[in-house]
Amino acid sequence: MKKFALVLALLAIAGFVFADTVVVPTLSGSAETVVGFNLQSNTLGINASSSATVAFTLIDAQSATTGGEDDLYGEITVSGFSLSGDDGDDLGLSIAGASASAKIVAGDLYVTIADDPTVGGDNAATTDVVETKTTGASGTYQMNDLTVTGVKDDSTSTAAEEGNVSSKMDGNAGFTIGMTGDVAWDIKIASVADYDTNAFGDWIVGGDTTITIADVGSVGLSLGFITKTSAFGASAKVPLTLGPAAVTIASDILYTTAVAYDLGVDVDLTAGPIVLGVKYYTYMFTDMDVQVSLDLSALAEGLSLKVAAGIEDLTATLGYTVDVDGSMDIGGIKPYLNFGYGSDSVFDLGVGAELGAAATGIDNTVIKIGYASSDLTTSAKSNGTVTASIKITL
DSSP states (O other): OOHHHHHHHHHHHHHHHHTSOOOEEEEEEEEEEEEETTTTTTTTEEEEEEEEEEEEEEEEEEEEEEOOSSSSEEEEEEEEEEEEEEETOOOOOEEEOEEEEEEEEEEEEEEEEEEEOEOOOOOOOOSSSSEEEEETTEEEEEEETTEEOEEEEEEOOOTOOOOOOOEEEESSEEEEEEEEEEEEEEEEESSSOOOOTTTOOOOEEEEEEEEEEEEEEEEEEEEEEETTTEEEEEEEEEEEEETTTTEEEEEEEESSSSSSEEEEEEEEETTTEEEEEEEEETTTTTTTEEEEEEEOOSHHHHHHHHEEEEEEOOOTTTTEEEEOOOEEEEETEEEEEEEEEEETTEEEEEEEEOOOOHHHHHTEEEEEEOOOOOOOSSSTTOOOEEEEEEEEOO
């Protein structure tokens, strides 16, 4: 109660301080009842849930920059401050603190001060190359940051995937000297610790360059070197647009006591209403993973249809997954079907229909009837669950 009173007091203060600005809260919420019958345990029950949120913004994100009109000037930017709140668990306010960045500008050349340089990067693919996660009748299929809705749960995936190689190196403070333009570059120098504790000769030195290729894309390269340990890192990313194809090639290399590297290639090819995606990731060519996906959603209005197939570790286990997820919105009635199968021999299935306001005439309300099973084929199979739900959303 005290926290809520504090929020009200701050709202009153805000109304006084910002008398010309009306703080209008945003209200949202939902309530849902689900009746379910578990075909495996022969149990029948009702679940209910509701949520409500009041959100408001007292001060939008603010920023300001001061510079100069001549070719040589000092520039400082203060940005990021905002003040907002909601009626979450702590009935509290969210305050985003301001930050400052500064540099000396001489035409296209600049030198930053009060800097915390980071050199290197982690541009190649993520570690979740072929992995799916199931939640009820829907989940996500992840590979190299691509997400396709589905229900496949691939037990062949390993949490201890070797990649992603990261060559990021963070210093305590330093300088960045750089140049803007079509061939942009910078050189970064930072001490590992502050001047009271930094060991003599313990520095991070690095740089970045980006070359813009007109109408095609760019080439980006980052390098980093720690002088005392002789650790070296490099990161490259090349996004290109080649006609109907969007291609991204990325790689990271790190040397500490031995060399580690990874490589990712991502291709999206659009042919009319069809989008074909091919993704490849390898960690030192000892672990290679591939995913092919098709998005056919643009074939018809109201259609959502995605297919994804992935192979994990081409050089060893050859785990694989296949996912299909589809739905069709026909005047507010949306039947859906999703299923998956993989090298774990698990076949899972979700099927049902959603009825929106356009079909029922009940505004703000969705009625859903569905069936889902996470395993219909193995010795641990589940007969699944039948559910019927009604949800009202503000």
